[in-house]
Amino acid sequence: MNSFTEENYIKAIYKLIESEGDTISTNAIAEKMNTKAASVTDMLKKLFAKKLINYQKYQGVTLTAKGEKVALNIIRKHRLWEMFLVEKLDFKWDEVHDVAEQLEHINSDKLIEQIDKFLNFPKVDPHGDPIPDAKGKLNIPKSQLLSKFNKSDVCIMTGVVDHSAAFLQYLDKSGIALGNEIKIKDVVVFDRSLQITINKRNTLFISNDVAKNILVILKPQP
Amino acid sequence: MNSFTEENYIKAIYKLIESEGDTISTNAIAEKMNTKAASVTDMLKKLFAKKLINYQKYQGVTLTAKGEKVALNIIRKHRLWEMFLVEKLDFKWDEVHDVAEQLEHINSDKLIEQIDKFLNFPKVDPHGDPIPDAKGKLNIPKSQLLSKFNKSDVCIMTGVVDHSAAFLQYLDKSGIALGNEIKIKDVVVFDRSLQITINKRNTLFISNDVAKNILVILKPQP
DNA sequence: AATATTTTTTAGATTAGTCTAAAATATTAT
DNA sequence: ATAATATTTTAGACTAATCTAAAAAATATT
Ligand SMILES: [Mn+2]
Ligand SMILES: [Mn+2]
Ligand SMILES: [Mn+2]
Ligand SMILES: [Mn+2]
Numbered sequence: 001m002n003s004f005t006e007e008n009y010i011k012a013i014y015k016l017i018e019s020e021g022d023t024i025s026t027n028a029i030a031e032k033m034n035t036k037a038a039s040v041t042d043m044l045k046k047l048f049a050k051k052l053i054n055y056q057k058y059q060g061v062t063l064t065a066k067g068e069k070v071a072l073n074i075i076r077k078h079r080l081w082e083m084f085l086v087e088k089l090d091f092k093w094d095e096v097h098d099v100a101e102q103l104e105h106i107n108s109d110k111l112i113e114q115i116d117k118f119l120n121f122p123k124v125d126p127h128g129d130p131i132p133d134a135k136g137k138l139n140i141p142k143s144q145l146l147s148k149f150n151k152s153d154v155c156i157m158t159g160v161v162d163h164s165a166a167f168l169q170y171l172d173k174s175g176i177a178l179g180n181e182i183k184i185k186d187v188v189v190f191d192r193s194l195q196i197t198i199n200k201r202n203t204l205f206i207s208n209d210v211a212k213n214i215l216v217i218l219k220p221q222p
Numbered sequence: 223m224n225s226f227t228e229e230n231y232i233k234a235i236y237k238l239i240e241s242e243g244d245t246i247s248t249n250a251i252a253e254k255m256n257t258k259a260a261s262v263t264d265m266l267k268k269l270f271a272k273k274l275i276n277y278q279k280y281q282g283v284t285l286t287a288k289g290e291k292v293a294l295n296i297i298r299k300h301r302l303w304e305m306f307l308v309e310k311l312d313f314k315w316d317e318v319h320d321v322a323e324q325l326e327h328i329n330s331d332k333l334i335e336q337i338d339k340f341l342n343f344p345k346v347d348p349h350g351d352p353i354p355d356a357k358g359k360l361n362i363p364k365s366q367l368l369s370k371f372n373k374s375d376v377c378i379m380t381g382v383v384d385h386s387a388a389f390l391q392y393l394d395k396s397g398i399a400l401g402n403e404i405k406i407k408d409v410v411v412f413d414r415s416l417q418i419t420i421n422k423r424n425t426l427f428i429s430n431d432v433a434k435n436i437l438v439i440l441k442p443q444p
Numbered sequence: 445a446a447t448a449t450t451t452t453t454t455a456g457a458t459t460a461g462t463c464t465a466a467a468a469t470a471t472t473a474t
Numbered sequence: 475a476t477a478a479t480a481t482t483t484t485a486g487a488c489t490a491a492t493c494t495a496a497a498a499a500a501t502a503t504t
Contacts, residue, residue, distance in 0.1 A: 005491065025452085027452080037452060038453075038454080039492055042453095042491075046490090058453080058499060058500065085333070088340060089340060091332070095332070099330045102329065110313070247482085249481065249482080257461090258464085259482060260462085260464080260465095260485095264483095268460090268461095280469060280481080
């Protein structure tokens with residue numbers, strides 16, 4: 001169907017649209033794919049010919065409905081495999097991404113449906129990212145950045161922005177994990193660093209840089 | 223390390239040596255890989271340069287120790303994945319091969335060691351084929367063809383020669399499965415077809431062609 | 445509005461893997 | 475031992491994906 005490489009381009013375009021908005025430049029894709037603009041242009045022609053993207057010379061790129069469906073299917077596989085690795089094979093959340101990058105290209109509908117079932121149809125992956133369903137429907141959760149909240153707000157951690165191993169390991173070491181209650185004890189006005197209490201137990205300081213990479217929802221009042 | 227394609231050539235050469243013996247011809251590889259002799263020659267030069275095969279023009283091919291190690295690692299992954307699919311994801315034994323052909327190329331030592339552990343270190347795959355250990359050591363079981371046995375011998379089924387979905391489905395339909403006791407009730411002299419009894423229950427006829435594709439050991443006397 | 449800078453595309457090569465057709469070598473038959 | 479046949483290798487070409495360098499187009503600056 002689509003080659004390994006085509007799939008990676010489609011996924012990169014999807015992710016760029018998700019974070020940067022509407023139309024995506026050749027250079028942005030080149031940077032994300034660690035390749036050169038000339039290579040991207042070649043691939044854009046091919047993806048356009050396959051009706052996976054909307055593309056006109058010099059005008060940037062969007063995904064067609066068909067392209068978006070392909071992207072969501074790859075993301076579905078990626079996130080289900082990450083969940084499988086963490087839940088069943090004792091991988092840590094900072095170890096799964098590179099293996100999932102390979103596994104997401106395995107082509108077998110039965111395999112991915114059985115993995116989904118085996119995991120009991122999870123809604124989010126180990127980083128709190130939502131898993132598209134088999135039809136490509138994605139439930140976007142309405143989390144916000146922890147850095148947006150104020151003194152004495154109480155939140156529940158739902159996800160991360162930065163997925164790097166370094167950041168995830170920092171959270172582990174600090175005892176900050178998905179589902180934890182995060183209470184803001186204090187906000188330093190100067191640099192917007194935070195003093196927070198995790199699960200009413202340990203209190204620590206985190207920088208604004210860190211707070212901008214933690215996704216939370218306000219704790220629902222019982 | 224080695225490309226997807228190189229891995230498939232190495233595996234094909236290993237399998238040919240296993241079944242045909244010592245040195246393998248260019249044409250034999252071409253047939254197994256569904257490609258042309260000219261393409262094989264090109265690849266042989268590359269594998270030789272990587273010291274994975276012993277090769278001299280017109281003289282046929284064998285694997286080096288290094289090449290054999292690579293082959294056994296791919297086979298280990300293939301068979302562990304097949305076991306995983308059958309044991310954990312409810313695949314049938316005739317459905318696993320094509321997916322395992324893809325999964326065998328996933329590159330992650332931790333992944334395959336965890337799968338092995340998750341399956342509780344199986345010794346054989348769903349077709350009774352032995353699984354090489356992490357060091358590439360393979361326990362070759364001393365099974366024989368059911369067609370070699372005689373009237374009133376009692377055997378235990380340990381494997382199959384033909385791995386095709388058609389043959390495996392035929393065995394399912396006939397109620398013949400790994401581990402079953404097969405007693406030879408009668409041998410037709412004319413065509414060496416057999417009347418057999420499975421697990422002391424149902425009796426049926428199988429052709430010599432079928433018997434030549436079923437691996438067994440003599441039932442150990444208690 | 446004209447010029448400078450940045451972005452994007454084209455042109456032309458390169459590498460991995462494949463193919464067909466032709467040449468070289470090995471094997472088999474006479 | 476020669477000739478016929480089969481096998482294997484080489485030569486040259488193709489596709490997918492990549493690259494560098496140059497040209498074209500768009501954008502920003504004066
Ligand atoms: Mn990931
Ligand atoms: Mn990928
Ligand atoms: Mn198999
Ligand atoms: Mn394979």
